[in-house]
Amino acid sequence: xxxxxxxxxxxxGSGPPRWVKVCGVAxxxxxxxxxxxxxxxxxxxxxxxxxxxxxxPYGVLAATLPxx
Amino acid sequence: MANLTPRLRKLAxxxxxxxxxxxxxxxxxxxxxxxxxxxxxxxxxxxxxxxxMEPSAWLVxxxxxxxxxxxxxIVSLGTPWGLVRHYWVLAKLLISAFSTVVLLMYMGTFRxxxxxxxxxxxxxxxxxxxxxxxxxxxxxxxxLAAVVLSVHKPRGxxxxxxxxxxxxxxxx
Numbered sequence: 751x752x753x754x755x756x757x758x759x760x761x762x763g764s765g766p767p768r769w770v771k772v773c774g775v776a777x778x779x780x781x782x783x784x785x786x787x788x789x790x791x792x793x794x795x796x797x798x799x800x801x802x803x804x805x806x807p808y809g810v811l812a813a814t815l816p817x818x
Numbered sequence: 819m820a821n822l823t824p825r826l827r828k829l830a831x832x833x834x835x836x837x838x839x840x841x842x843x844x845x846x847x848x849x850x851x852x853x854x855x856x857x858x859x860x861x862x863x864x865x866x867x868x869x870x871m872e873p874s875a876w877l878v879x880x881x882x883x884x885x886x887x888x889x890x891x892i893v894s895l896g897t898p899w900g901l902v903r904h905y906w907v908l909a910k911l912l913i914s915a916f917s918t919v920v921l922l923m924y925m926g927t928f929r930x931x932x933x934x935x936x937x938x939x940x941x942x943x944x945x946x947x948x949x950x951x952x953x954x955x956x957x958x959x960x961x962l963a964a965v966v967l968s969v970h971k972p973r974g975x976x977x978x979x980x981x982x983x984x985x986x987x988x989x990x
Contacts, residue, residue: 765978766905766974767905767972767973768973769905769972769974770905770909773909
């Protein structure tokens with residue numbers, strides 16, 4: 751960003767480049783998934799939602815991860 | 819906003835790189851802390867990890883997030899890049915703003931986990947949580963994406979920039 755070109759045109763001027771479209775769709779999918787997960791979990795992103803949550807049983811992790 | 823002088827631009831850019839890379843590094847440390855909290859055999863280490871997360875987040879993550887957002891806006895508005903002229907700058911702005919909002923929402927979770935960890939009656943299994951690993955991992959991915967955008971600066975100007983470009987074109 752130190753010596754920026756003022757503009758780099760996309761060329762045909764027909765809209766956003768492909769990387770913007772791909773990333774935009776991917777971001778929308780991720781956000782939609784998160785909304786579905788939040789709604790499926792009763793809604794909201796409250797603190798209690800995560801406290802003590804055990805997605806994977808600790809015993810499974812303890813058997814595979816290093817000791818501290 | 820008028821363009822910054824070269825000296826101010828370098829100062830602002832240095833502040834932006836320092837805060838954004840610092841934010842990324844802090845997230846890596848939180849990820850390591852979260853892994854230790856889930857895998858340690860020592861109950862005191864597990865409780866200590868969750869107790870230290872909330873104050874550390876307030877003292878390190880939140881200030882770095884706001885510093886990244888503020889310096890990013892200053893650098894983009896103070897240079898010909900602009901804030902909404904190039905898609906990569908706009909994408910970085912959205913990433914920073916989204917990550918900061920999620921971080922602020924997550925501060926309540928840090929508090930809740932610290933409360934459970936501080937309760938001597940709570941079993942250590944109830945103290946452990948994979949949530950910080952998931953959130954720090956996701957934060958790492960989006961902040962790395964911002965770094966990649968900064969380095970590569972992929973092409974593409976927004977409709978607003980193209981319209982401004984046409985308006986400024988001299989009439990023959």
